[in-house]
Amino acid sequence: MNPLEAPSIAYAALSPILIIFGAALIGVLVEAFVPRVARFPSQVGLSVVAILSACIAVFAQRNTAVLTAADAVAIDGPTLFATGAILVFGLLATMLYGDRSLDSAGSHFVAEGALPAGSRADRALLTSERVQTEVFPLSLFAIGGMMIFVASNNLLVLFVALEVFSLPLYLMAGLNRRRRLLSQEAAVKYFLLGAFASGFLIYGIALVYGFAGSIDLRGIFDATRTTTDNDGFLLMGLGLVLVGLLFKAGIAPFHAWTPDVYQGSPTPVAGFMSAATKLAAFVIMLRVLYVAFGAVPSLWQPLIAVIAIISMVVGALMGLTQNDFKRMLAYSSIAHAGFILLAVIGNSKDGVAGTLFYVATYGVASIAAFACISLIRTGDGEVSSLEAWKGMGRRNPLLAAVVTILMLSMTGIPLTAGFIGKFEAFRAALDAGYGWLVVVALLLSAVTAAFYLRVIVYMYFHDVPADAPPISTPGTPTTVVIGVCTFLTVLLGVAPGILLDIAAKAATFVA
Numbered sequence: 259m260n261p262l263e264a265p266s267i268a269y270a271a272l273s274p275i276l277i278i279f280g281a282a283l284i285g286v287l288v289e290a291f292v293p294r295v296a297r298f299p300s301q302v303g304l305s306v307v308a309i310l311s312a313c314i315a316v317f318a319q320r321n322t323a324v325l326t327a328a329d330a331v332a333i334d335g336p337t338l339f340a341t342g343a344i345l346v347f348g349l350l351a352t353m354l355y356g357d358r359s360l361d362s363a364g365s366h367f368v369a370e371g372a373l374p375a376g377s378r379a380d381r382a383l384l385t386s387e388r389v390q391t392e393v394f395p396l397s398l399f400a401i402g403g404m405m406i407f408v409a410s411n412n413l414l415v416l417f418v419a420l421e422v423f424s425l426p427l428y429l430m431a432g433l434n435r436r437r438r439l440l441s442q443e444a445a446v447k448y449f450l451l452g453a454f455a456s457g458f459l460i461y462g463i464a465l466v467y468g469f470a471g472s473i474d475l476r477g478i479f480d481a482t483r484t485t486t487d488n489d490g491f492l493l494m495g496l497g498l499v500l501v502g503l504l505f506k507a508g509i510a511p512f513h514a515w516t517p518d519v520y521q522g523s524p525t526p527v528a529g530f531m532s533a534a535t536k537l538a539a540f541v542i543m544l545r546v547l548y549v550a551f552g553a554v555p556s557l558w559q560p561l562i563a564v565i566a567i568i569s570m571v572v573g574a575l576m577g578l579t580q581n582d583f584k585r586m587l588a589y590s591s592i593a594h595a596g597f598i599l600l601a602v603i604g605n606s607k608d609g610v611a612g613t614l615f616y617v618a619t620y621g622v623a624s625i626a627a628f629a630c631i632s633l634i635r636t637g638d639g640e641v642s643s644l645e646a647w648k649g650m651g652r653r654n655p656l657l658a659a660v661v662t663i664l665m666l667s668m669t670g671i672p673l674t675a676g677f678i679g680k681f682e683a684f685r686a687a688l689d690a691g692y693g694w695l696v697v698v699a700l701l702l703s704a705v706t707a708a709f710y711l712r713v714i715v716y717m718y719f720h721d722v723p724a725d726a727p728p729i730s731t732p733g734t735p736t737t738v739v740i741g742v743c744t745f746l747t748v749l750l751g752v753a754p755g756i757l758l759d760i761a762a763k764a765a766t767f768v769a
Contacts, residue, residue: 265326265327265328266326267326267327268324268326268333270318270319271319271322271324271326271333272326272327272331272333273312273315273318273319274312274313274315274316274319274341274345274405275312275341275402275405275406275409277308277311277312277315278308278309278312278345278398278401278402278405279398279399279402280308281304281305281307281308281398282308282395282398282399282402284304285301285304285305285394285395285398286395288300288301288304288391288395289301289391289392289395297391298356298358298391301391301394301395302352302355302356302394304394305352305356305394305397305398306349306352308398309345309348309349309352309401310349312341312345313342313345313346313349316338316341316342316345317342319333319338320338322334322338323335323766323768324768325411325768325769327415329411329412329474329476330410330411330412330414330415330474331406331409331410331411331412331415332409332410332411332545332767332768332769333409333768334766334767334768335763335764335765335766335767336408336541336544336545336610336614336764336765336766336767337408337409337541338764339541339614339618339760339761339764340408340537340538340541340614341405341408341409343534343537343614343617343618343621344401344404344405344408344534344537344538345401345405347530347533347534347537347621347625348397348398348401348530348534350529350530350625350739350742350743351397351526351527351529351530351534351625352394352397353735353736353738353739354525354526354529354625354629354632354735354736354739355393355394355397355526356735357732357733357734357735357736358733390433390435392429392433393430393433393524393527396426396429396430397426397430397530399422399423399425399426400423400426400427400430400530400534401423401534402422402423403419403420403421403422403423403424403426404419404423404534404535404538406418406419406422407419407420407422407423407538407542408538408541408542408545410542410545411474411475411476411545411549411769412473412474412475413463413466413467413473413474413475413478413499413546413550414463414473416463416542416546417456417459417460417463420456420459420502420506421456423535423538424452424456424506427448427527427531427535428445428448428449428452429445430523430524430527431444431445431448431519431522431523431527431531432444432445432446432523433523433524433527434522434523434524434527434639436639436640437522437639437640440521440522441522441523441524442522443518443522444518444519444521444522444523445519445522445523447514447515447518447519448515448518448519451505451514451515452505452515455501455502455505455506455512456502458498458501458502458505459498459499459501459502459503460502461498462494462495462496462497462498462499462500462501462502463495463499464495465491465492465494465495465498466478466491466492466495466496466499466550467495468491468495469481469485469489469491469492469495470482470492475545475546475549475550475769476549476550476769478550478551479549479550479551479552479553479769482550482551482553482554483553485554492554492557493557496551496557496558497561499546500543500558500561503539503542503543503546504539504543504565506535506538506539507535507536507539507540507543507595508535508536508539508588508591508592508595509565509569509592509595509596509599510565510568510569510571510572510573510592510595510596511565511568511572513569513572513573513592516588516589516591516592517576517580517585517588517589519531519588520532520584520585520587520588520591521582521584521585521588521642525584525628525629525631525632525640525642526628526629526632528584528628529624529625529627529628529629530625532587532588532591532621532624532625532628533620533621533622533624533625534621536591536595536617536620536621537617537618537621540595540598540602540613540617541613541614541617543602544602544609544610544613544767545767547562547602547605548605548610548767549767549769552605555605559603559605559690559692562599562602562603563599563603563692563695565596565599566596566597566599566600566603566695566699567596567695567698568596569592569593569595569596569599570593570596570597570698570699570702571596571702572589572592572593573589573590573591573592573593573594573595573596573706574589574593574702574705574706575705576589576592577589577590577592577593577706577709578705578708578709580644580709581643581644581645582642582643582644583631583642583643583644583646583647583713584628584631584642586644586709586713587624587627587628589709590668590706590709590710591620591624593702593706594616594620594668596699596702597616597679597680597683597699597703598613598616598617598620598683600683600684600686600687600692600695600696600699601613601616601682601683601686601687603686603687603690603692603695604686604687604689604690605690606686606689606690607762607765607766608682608685608686608689608765609686609690610761610764610765610766610767611682611758611761611762611764611765612679612682612683612685612686612761613683613686614761614764614765615678615679615682615754615757615758615761616679616680616682616683618757618761619667619675619676619678619679619746619747619750619757620668620676620679622675622743622746622747623664623667623668623675623676623743623747625739625743626660626664626739626740626743626744626747627661627664627668629732629736629739629740629743630657630660630661630664630740632736633657633729633730633732633736634646634647634727634728634729634730635727635728635730636727636728641727644712644713644716645716645723646726646727647661647713647716647717648716648717648720648721648722648723648726649717649720649721649722649723649726650716650717650718651717651718652722653722653726653729654729657729658717658718660740660744661713661714661717662714662717663744663747663748664744664747665710665711665713665714666710667747667751668706668710669703669706669707669710669711670703670707672751673748673751673752674747674748674751675746675747675748675749675750675751675754676747676751677751678750678751678754678758680699680703682758684696684699684700687699
């Protein structure tokens with residue numbers, strides 16, 4: 259393309275991204291100009307309409323495979339699958355943000371201080387005046403940034419998109435007004451460590467450019483295909499780029515932020531991050547490794563194998579020591595990230611499909627688990643201690659049954675989506691000749707089962723404590739989120755063919 263010629267832009271292919279960013283900008287205007295009492299319904303309605311409209315646009319582009327914006331953005335199967343999943347996760351999180359049924363018991367997004375007694379209408383009005391509605395436009399900006407992130411076909415676009423969705427998440431992590439100090443600590447840790455990771459990433463991009471003379475993924479591929487030796491710029495650049503991406507995926511040894519941020523963030527935000535951020539990070543990792551460095555898999559496959567083992571070991575062993583449910587889920591996510599890396603090692607379409615299926619089903623189960631945690635709360639806020647779940651099988655059999663299904667899925671028990679996800683990931687690694695790594699993963703998967711089963715033991719084999727915190731009655735939005743996610747966890751374990759076929763069809767990158 260002539261450098262003086264304006265790049266052609268496929269606006270139809272980019273329409274889902276444009277819809278989300280347009281709604282995010284409108285959300286900022288709503289915060290500035292709409293009266294406080296009307297902001298909450300306005301922001302909820304805007305977010306839901308925007309996400310549903312973007313989902314329709316994604317479906318309309320389902321057969322698209324095109325490079326646009328000077329070949330810097332790729333709209334293809336993995337992009338559309340990831341975009342659709344991110345939008346679904348965003349919709350589920352928005353429903354949790356918008357459920358005000360728990361406000362009187364200390365919602366995450368209502369300013370501190372007990373609400374005075376009064377009629378239901380009076381309390382709703384007071385809550386509307388005090389709710390932190392900025393979470394909605396911030397969430398939309400994060401969703402839009404992730405959508406560009408997974409579509410990035412250029413390392414500079416990748417970096418900019420990373421910052422676009424990271425900055426809102428840093429802010430959202432600090433919005434928990436009921437656990438202010440813990441939440442602010444989480445936000446600061448996330449920001450500082452994220453800044454370091456971004457520094458590694460941009461330095462790695464510079465080194466890769468020094469090797470390839472290009473930051474387009476296809477240009478990097480052409481350079482690696484013709485190289486005859488292991489250039490220092492290539493090795494160091496690839497390593498530093500991976501550091502930035504591994505940090506975003508919460509993979510050990512770049513995981514230090516994960517437990518503190520999950521524990522301190524508002525629970526709906528933690529659920530959204532655990533699902534959407536991990537999915538976005540793994541999809542762009544696939545794109546970078548397969549498209550840019552697919553000609554030299556011998557450079558990165560052994561490194562990914564070592565990191566997978568470290569992540570599985572750290573997640574499994576540290577998860578055993580946790581007494582806080584949210585921190586346990588954080589270490590669970592670190593272990594699962596190691597399992598997902600087995601699919602990445604595959605360097606094949608099966609590896610792409612296995613990764614897409616795994617991150618999508620894990621995200622659904624994770625959001626449901628965090629939604630269940632949010633129901634155990636007192637007037638001072640949420641109680642996330644595992645001790646609070648003792649005797650839950652007697653106190654609330656339905657909630658205990660839901661959490662049991664979710665824990666069994668994360669363990670990888672057959673007839674759950676988690677089992678199918680692990681099976682696909684392990685199969686991709688076996689096909690790539692990494693049978694020994696699969697054996698290690700199976701052993702560590704058995705270790706992770708211990709802390710998932712510990713939750714089940716607490717619920718069914720312990721008496722109800724005398725000081726057990728109350729169980730809040732979920733509103734319709736939270737009930738729908740938990741019900742839909744649990745149903746999908748079972749459905750995709752019993753009949754996974756639907757999503758597996760979609761993932762297989764979406765497993766081809768355009769470059």
